[in-house]
Amino acid sequence: MRKLVWLAAALAIWGAGVADAQQQTPRKGGTIRMTAPYAASFGSLDPQATPRAQDWIVNQAIHRPLYMWDTANSKLALELATEVKTSDDGLVHTYKLRNDVYFHNGRKMTADDVIWSYTRIMDGSKGFPGARYIRVIKGAAEVEKGQAKEISGLKKIDDFTVEITMTDRVEPGYYLFAGTTAILPKEEVEKGNFASAPVGLGPFKFKEHIPGSRVVMERFDKFYKPGKPYADKLEVLIMAEAAARDVAFRNKEIDTSILGPAQYVAYRGDAELSKGILEVAEMFTRAVTFNHTVKPFGDKRVRQAFNHAIDTDLIIKRLVKDKAYRATGWLPPSSAAFDKSVKPYAFDQAKAKKLLTEAGLPNGFEFELTTSQNESWGLPIVEAIIPMLDKVGIKVKPKLVEVTVLTEIAMKGEHTAYIGSNLTGPDSLATLRCYYSKTPRTACNYTGFSNPAYDKLLDDAAQEGDTGKRNDLLKQANNLLFDEAPVWFFNYNKAVLAYQPWIHGLQANPTEITHQYPEDIWVDTRSPAK
């Protein structure tokens, strides 16, 4: 009898091991059901026509740019090329393209496609959003202005070799990894209905789009990564309403769901749901941006006092429900130039009062703070900081506007201060350039910040060819910025993706957690999707 019990136990352990191994071995087939949570529709399935995060959730499955973000190694990686050689002056980059990349219409991708795609983006009459990235290629600006038809910095060496000459010494990956620079097949685009029937070279090919509901894609068997993708079908379902998404997720109708602060608490507190939570510090820095040209925010002591007057940790814990990381600089933790040793501004209202007194404001001051309704970086946060600032004599007059209007106000410099979320990666140099004195307000210098020492650090970093040294200079610049307190450093967004137990291969992508790599995702047999 005892032998039988041991035998049964051994079999059970072996069985469990087999089951576990099966779940770890990617399974071919099945359907992935992801959600698009940021709007009630997709803007365009022509990736060059739309910079929206919502659209790239679909477009990343159908299309691909020259580079992609490598989440595992937290760096940019070549996607459509196997190698790149850079000239000594750092301006000319020669790419050896993959010779196994096929468009979904069966044609092989060549250097001509890269050149044609980048030239299309610079069509000045269209206002393609990716022009901001391609403009760094020599001669692209001339095409944009209509002064030339071809980009002089693009040269075809042979069918699978293309040479790209830049205007500045930059890391080209930061410019050529954006979805708006995806490589497209000319013959399909010129048919005229590309946004309705897109043809790309990604792991999934387009099958169906029900506007306002879903996009369905099928596995592309000639995808250039052997054995991938795993799933037969990928559905991206539009679900803009968080409460409805929650019901659908619990009802197992969707495989992934992005969580807001309230749901994050509920999911963490649930024994089952808490097993499927993916978290990452995204490259978004939330802050109150001061206009330094408006008194008294031109004074560094006032800005520092603001940072000391607020119990930021308390707000993150109580209001944001720990769905954020305390900001200790402008650059996010995923940046190579992020300095982990920097401590946040201490909550010290006595120090804040002292700094205000030193700045000639012993009785404090009053100012208008422009805000949107956003729950994580809008009115609820402003309502929380009002009494804290009041204790040191700073009176806040909130001004509520729509998010769309907030951007416009910031660009025109019509604010005294505003609270918002800012994209702060992955290009640390470009991100820090938003505080460069020569960067216009319309570009992103919404503070009007100007500091010669800071400018010099950025100039040196731009000229530095060695990545390590460059990151060191950027780290110094980021720390200088933290000390100068051009903003109230609030937090870095903690993006949270809930996932079902049968889905595997999801990645904590810090550039945007909803931008998954569908070729790496697979579902096991427990998935209820047909």
Next chain:
Amino acid sequence: MLLVLTRRLANVIPTLVAVVALVFLLFSVLPGSFVSAMNEDGRTSIDPAVMERMRKEMGLDDPLPERFAKYLAHTAVGDLGISFRTREPVTKLIGARVWPSLKLVFVAMAFAISVGVTLGFFAALRPGSILDTVSMVFAISGLSLSQFWFGLMLMYLFALQLKWLPSFGYGDGGLTHVILPAVALGVGPMALLARTTRAAVLEILNADFVRTARSKGMSERRVVEWHVLRNALVLVITIVGLQFGSLMGAAVVVEKLFAWPGVGSLLVDSVFQRDIPTVQGCILLIVLFFLFINTLVDLAYVVIDPRIRHG
């Protein structure tokens, strides 16, 4: 009949022009633009040079009267312009949403009429009874319910707990996906119809001609069928017409909640992203639908009530 139709159509044109002008002006003075909306809650940064080119391409920098004149001229020939967001013709975008919207509105209205009129009718036949009390509590609750909350409760009960229906989406366009959004959308009109039908039937039941019919020995069933139902129908049709016409516009919340791909969800998205041509197109369609249904109601009056025909 033809006279009624001609008179109605003559009224439609100035209404349409007024709506078009109002929508155009409102969205011209509203702060924020499509280009600034591309910032997408801080998820995307925008290049000022690209912004400038986009504004130019979309004609956002042209003088307001010039833009309005162009818009009117194009609208008059059925060209609603190009969507800022998708760069596709607005007619194409709306065309893809019309059928799901109509499907939702028709099912919602079928639910509202079948449940609302039946409840109101039987409640009126037995005033003060338990049926009357229960149905009126039901009706008042239906009028006070928030569509959003009620929709969530339906999802929770019928999808999550009972597993009878899918909680969201369009699916393959079949009936199972439309039931929950249609009930959420139809509960308001259902409640209104129940109350209106009850009031109308009660009033007619106490009218002189009904008393006369009864005194002449007509059976109660024939009294109800011949006199009460026909006379109550005019009022019921008025409410049905008004509710039906406004339902497409009212579907905004339900469509967004249930991820239903109708005109309402397209409108919401387009407003937030300042896709003005699409907003204008959606509102124009909703107004047209309202006017069309009301014209049908006017014609129905003529058929049902000879006094209107001869008047």
